Amino acid sequence: MRDCRTSDERLFDFVDGVEPSLEDHVAGCDECQEFLAELWIGELPTDLREPVLRQIRFDEFLREVGSLTADVAGAMGRALLEYGPGADNDEPEGDDEE
């Protein structure tokens, strides 16, 4: 019996969905989680490592690309302000004619 006095039977019922009142208790009870971890050994039909790590790498790639795009857009914006069509408006008129 665990220190929390939750029986194996109640945890089995919890797993089967007929003891939802244990939800909060299990979320905070290391002993009950230890029991469930043991019960669920071998449940997962596939190894998640590869798909999860691939997803994380892809997310990081997107963040880097997003950051690069923002840098490029920022540089283009600055260039536009400095050298774009509006930049000539401040030039003294008539310079080209002289």
Add this chain to the structure above:
Amino acid sequence: MGQKKQHVEYAELSDEELVAASAADLDAFGELIRRHQDFVYGAALRIVRNPVVAQDLAQEAFVRAHRALPGFRGQAQVRSWLYRIATNLALNTVQRRKEYPAETLPETPSRSDPASDAVNEALREDLEEAIAELPDKLKRPLVLREFDGLSYQEIADALGLPINTVRTRILRGRRALRERMEAWR
């Protein structure tokens, strides 16, 4: 060779040490996934009652956990932290999609245990000997679960036992084997 050595080193780290290393080292996070994926999947499956959805949720839970690594301060155990992420995701999914009935647990595709292929011959022999020494009432459900890959319900049907009796006997069988194989750790 180098990779294998590294894997062994990761396996020796605590969860907290792996979390600390994971932000900069995806292999460390991979070890955390290996350790807790059955648990995270089980937590999700208990709520959504659909193995395919539970698998997707478990995957998403680990991705979110990785994003949240900088905020993990170690107040809770890593397993509790993952449990909360997975159950919150699953509860949100059930709320959004009411089509998952909660009454019956669908059969989970079980995997056969490939571990025996990886262990060396001496370990295999010792393991077989340890299993042979188990009392029949523990050995039969354990072998059906670990080697034949049957679900708890299938074993209960095959042996004509209540499912909770099967669960209890498999847990007791695993613990007995663990004690017997302690020397290999």
